[in-house]
Amino acid sequence: MVIDLDRCTGCGACVIACAVENNVPPAHEGTTPRTGLTWMRVVRVDDGRSFPDTRSVFVPLMCQQCDHHTPCVSVCPQNAVEYDEETGIVTQVPVRCLGCRYCMTACPYHARYFNWWDPEWPAGMEQTLNPDVSTRMRGVAEKCNFCHGRLQAARAKAAAGSRPLAPDDYQPACVEACPTEAIVFGDLNDPRSTVSAAASSPDTFRLLEHLGTGPKVRYRSRSAAVRESLTRNSVSSEKEQVHG
Amino acid sequence: MDSSLIPRGLQRTSFPRFLAWVLPWVALLGVGLFAVYLCLAYGLNQTNMDNRFAFGAWIYLDLTVIALGAGAFFTGFLLYILRRKELAAVINSAVVIGFICYSGAVAVLMVDVGQPLRAWFTFWHPNVHSMLTEVTFCITCYLTVLAIEYVPLILKNRKLRKNASMLLFEFQLHKLMVVFAGIGTFLSFFHQGSLGGLYGVLVGRPFAFRPAFGIWPSTFFLFILSAAAAGPSFILLTSWLVSKIARKPLVAPDVYRTLGRISGSILLVYVLLKAVDTLVWINRTAPGLGFQASSFYRYGDFGSWILFAEIVLLGLLPALMLLSSRVAQHTGWLVTAAAMACSGIVLNRFVMTIQTLALPTLPFDAFLSYVPSWQEVATFLAVIAYGVLVYSFSFRYLNLFPQERELRSA
Amino acid sequence: MKSIRWFVAGFVVMMLFGWVIFPAILYTHEEQPLQFSHKVHSGETVGLPCQDCHRLSADGRFEGVPAIAKCAECHAEAIGSTADERLLVEEYVKKGREIPWLVYARGPQNASFPHASHLIGAGLACERCHGSQGTAESLPAFRRNRISGESQAIWGTSIAGFKMAEWDGMKMDDCARCHRERGVANTCLKCHK
Numbered sequence: 001m002v003i004d005l006d007r008c009t010g011c012g013a014c015v016i017a018c019a020v021e022n023n024v025p026p027a028h029e030g031t032t033p034r035t036g037l038t039w040m041r042v043v044r045v046d047d048g049r050s051f052p053d054t055r056s057v058f059v060p061l062m063c064q065q066c067d068h069h070t071p072c073v074s075v076c077p078q079n080a081v082e083y084d085e086e087t088g089i090v091t092q093v094p095v096r097c098l099g100c101r102y103c104m105t106a107c108p109y110h111a112r113y114f115n116w117w118d119p120e121w122p123a124g125m126e127q128t129l130n131p132d133v134s135t136r137m138r139g140v141a142e143k144c145n146f147c148h149g150r151l152q153a154a155r156a157k158a159a160a161g162s163r164p165l166a167p168d169d170y171q172p173a174c175v176e177a178c179p180t181e182a183i184v185f186g187d188l189n190d191p192r193s194t195v196s197a198a199a200s201s202p203d204t205f206r207l208l209e210h211l212g213t214g215p216k217v218r219y220r221s222r223s224a225a226v227r228e229s230l231t232r233n234s235v236s237s238e239k240e241q242v243h244g
Numbered sequence: 245m246d247s248s249l250i251p252r253g254l255q256r257t258s259f260p261r262f263l264a265w266v267l268p269w270v271a272l273l274g275v276g277l278f279a280v281y282l283c284l285a286y287g288l289n290q291t292n293m294d295n296r297f298a299f300g301a302w303i304y305l306d307l308t309v310i311a312l313g314a315g316a317f318f319t320g321f322l323l324y325i326l327r328r329k330e331l332a333a334v335i336n337s338a339v340v341i342g343f344i345c346y347s348g349a350v351a352v353l354m355v356d357v358g359q360p361l362r363a364w365f366t367f368w369h370p371n372v373h374s375m376l377t378e379v380t381f382c383i384t385c386y387l388t389v390l391a392i393e394y395v396p397l398i399l400k401n402r403k404l405r406k407n408a409s410m411l412l413f414e415f416q417l418h419k420l421m422v423v424f425a426g427i428g429t430f431l432s433f434f435h436q437g438s439l440g441g442l443y444g445v446l447v448g449r450p451f452a453f454r455p456a457f458g459i460w461p462s463t464f465f466l467f468i469l470s471a472a473a474a475g476p477s478f479i480l481l482t483s484w485l486v487s488k489i490a491r492k493p494l495v496a497p498d499v500y501r502t503l504g505r506i507s508g509s510i511l512l513v514y515v516l517l518k519a520v521d522t523l524v525w526i527n528r529t530a531p532g533l534g535f536q537a538s539s540f541y542r543y544g545d546f547g548s549w550i551l552f553a554e555i556v557l558l559g560l561l562p563a564l565m566l567l568s569s570r571v572a573q574h575t576g577w578l579v580t581a582a583a584m585a586c587s588g589i590v591l592n593r594f595v596m597t598i599q600t601l602a603l604p605t606l607p608f609d610a611f612l613s614y615v616p617s618w619q620e621v622a623t624f625l626a627v628i629a630y631g632v633l634v635y636s637f638s639f640r641y642l643n644l645f646p647q648e649r650e651l652r653s654a
Numbered sequence: 655m656k657s658i659r660w661f662v663a664g665f666v667v668m669m670l671f672g673w674v675i676f677p678a679i680l681y682t683h684e685e686q687p688l689q690f691s692h693k694v695h696s697g698e699t700v701g702l703p704c705q706d707c708h709r710l711s712a713d714g715r716f717e718g719v720p721a722i723a724k725c726a727e728c729h730a731e732a733i734g735s736t737a738d739e740r741l742l743v744e745e746y747v748k749k750g751r752e753i754p755w756l757v758y759a760r761g762p763q764n765a766s767f768p769h770a771s772h773l774i775g776a777g778l779a780c781e782r783c784h785g786s787q788g789t790a791e792s793l794p795a796f797r798r799n800r801i802s803g804e805s806q807a808i809w810g811t812s813i814a815g816f817k818m819a820e821w822d823g824m825k826m827d828d829c830a831r832c833h834r835e836r837g838v839a840n841t842c843l844k845c846h847k
Contacts, residue, residue, distance in 0.1 A: 035289070071447050074445070075375065077376040078370065078371060079371045096365060097358070097359070097362075098357050098363065098366065099358020099362075100356075100376060101293075102299075102376050105299050105446065105600075105601065106447075108447075108448030110296055114358065117289050118287065137359070139357070139358020139359040140359060207606060207607075208534070208605060209534075210535075211450070212533075230608070
């Protein structure tokens with residue numbers, strides 16, 4: 001997945017699409033930005049200058065789908081997090097999760113969320129739930145799986161047509177919802193895919209590349225200042241204005 | 245009133261005074277149990293933890309009590325395996341403290357996980373690569389061992405030993421104690437280490453990440469050493485505290501000195517290795533991950549003084565004090581040094597848990613703060629109340645300090 | 655000798671409890687809303703293939719138990735004079751109501767089972783998982799596990815979990831075994847949703 005930050009307007013359509021697709025319940029009373037279930041969120045990063053000189057960039061942030069040695073897979077005591085060798089997707093399985101939150105401690109991208117409350121839908125809203133994604137219960141962790149419900153449906157459809165799964169068969173909900181087409185999704189291993197072309201452009205970068213987690217979500221921006229501000233070490237830069 | 249239960253030849257305070265001592269702790273335990281009920285019934289929204297601060301006061305408590313409870317395994321190891329006979333004076337007390345610490349930690353873990361009823365998943369579907377799996381297996385097994393070690397103490401109670409089969413059972417168990425001490429030592433080495441490994445493997449947390457020797461990060465070995473160092477110090481500290489509260493000598497001064505020497509020498513080794521580890525981390529590991537180590541200490545009150553306090557003030561200093569023969573002459577100084585050694589380990593566990601989580605990693609992250617909710621604090625305090633209660637009852641009705649009788653007649 | 659007798663007695667009692675009484679308590683015994691003979695429909699009398707009613711749509715979704723409209727194609731008026739036939743026509747077909755079938759093979763909601771991948775992709779026969787259901791003369795009682803709420807077909811009829819037949823029991827382990835044998839990925843989210 002490649003996200004073009006120059007195209008992102010911060011509208012939040014991807015966040016909504018993600019929540020609807022994945023049966024994320026409405027926030028419980030008392031939820032804070034730090035206790036909500038936001039598999040996908042858009043972070044606004046300012047350059048620290050005051051108005052009117054300030055420059056902001058919107059960063060859509062979800063599970064970065066790290067490569068083989070993900071920080072979260074190895075730490076889970078009961079194999080509730082897996083690395084899918086076939087797709088390269090890091091999958092979270094809430095039905096296996098015990099709720100120890102070790103994976104959340106391990107994730108440098110803070111892309112994992114805990115069900116602090118029992119999920120509740122207003123009466124009638126449960127009719128709108130997506131049947132391809134199971135709802136979760138209180139006390140388990142969850143995160144972006146690149147819309148696994150859509151992947152499963154696409155696989156079934158391909159099987160019904162007696163053909164292998166094609167790259168265009170499925171797109172995550174956020175990709176589909178983005179009005180500026182800022183997110184490109186596809187097979188990074190296929191050198192002819194659009195996403196590979198986007199990923200090989202010199203203005204792409206990954207978050208916290210130094211950690212060696214090898215995220216499969218790439219970001220791109222033509223602005224060197226944006227690239228610089230998102231790749232430098234947080235801890236060495238101070239007084240950054242952050243709005244979640 | 246309960247004099248028939250009190251071990252023969254020992255003097256214990258009157259029952260009403262004992263009751264007056266116990267009741268406030270019972271009240272504290274009651275409040276804590278109510279908080280536990282709230283957390284179990286309504287979920288972890290009762291805590292102030294969140295997605296970013298996913299580990300909080302409870303995990304810190306677990307790490308701390310397990311480190312301090314290490315006295316049980318280490319004293320057992322020294323007494324039964326290395327045959328340091330003089331430690332027989334504190335082994336019973338050490339076992340009780342170990343049992344309290346471990347059972348308290350497991351109880352809090354059961355509240356801390358989101359779905360306690362799924363606790364068996366770790367045993368049924370274990371991920372062998374996870375440090376937490378190792379911790380879970382070893383702690384539960386070791387708690388069983390501790391319970392087995394605790395049983396003979398109870399069976400030796402005046403009333404119970406009247407039953408011949410109990411006495412026989414106690415005797416048989418006692419013969420096996422070497423085996424259990426061995427198993428306990430083995431298990432403890434692993435889970436003390438794994439608790440350290442818990443943070444050392446977190447490549448996403450450059451503040452905590454350490455390079456691995458084989459499959460274990462350096463924190464694995466540092467935690468074993470620091471727990472082995474803190475254990476005897478904590479035994480020293482508690483024995484002294486109990487004798488102050490009970491207003492009678494319980495162990496001979498030379499036992500204090502032995503404990504101090506053992507604790508001091510291991511602490512010295514630990515501090516030296518910790519210093520080396522820190523230097524490697526500052527110069528190699530952290531820059532390798534793209535971070536200046538100094539930058540970790542620029543936030544809030546978490547300045548580099550913490551590092552100084554951990555390694556020098558509450559590490560090197562108490563180690564040298566514990567090893568000094570002049571300090572050893574004064575129980576007061578010895579106890580102070582032991583308290584400092586324990587505080588150093590407690591601080592280390594705090595830094596590993598809380599500071600690791602508070603520090604930002606992403607370029608646009610902020611430094612986080614977290615204050616535990618009253619439910620978390622009450623649960624925390626309930627473990628302490630539980631410990632005091634178990635210990636108080638054990639002290640009153642069981643013979644925790646074999647030397648007490650002779651010290652009294654002397 | 656006496657102690658052996660006690661042991662045997664205890665053993666028998668516990669075995670009886672575990673193997674006979676416990677399963678009897680564990681599972682409910684619910685009758686289907688009306689009787690239906692797969693044998694009549696799929697056998698020589700009518701001769702329909704399974705897929706005629708249990709359709710797999712082009713987008714890969716399995717339609718499962720057919721809607722009442724499918725029954726109405728033939729049963730607009732009663733064929734024969736059994737009580738169940740009358741019930742079907744009077745209560746369901748004419749009123750346009752769906753029959754509240756109790757589905758034996760319905761799995762837990764946290765997993766999906768794409769029929770397309772298994773029937774077309776893997777070329778499995780219906781019988782591989784459903785046994786002789788498609789040729790059975792009548793519908794047995796539906797038995798629901800009182801604890802999990804799932805059909806007995808998931809765990810299987812043997813309380814110990816030993817399979818009596820290939821299709822007896824469709825637990826996760828059973829799915830995983832077949833996946834393993836066929837070299838299909840066994841990752842959690844292959845099926846869990």
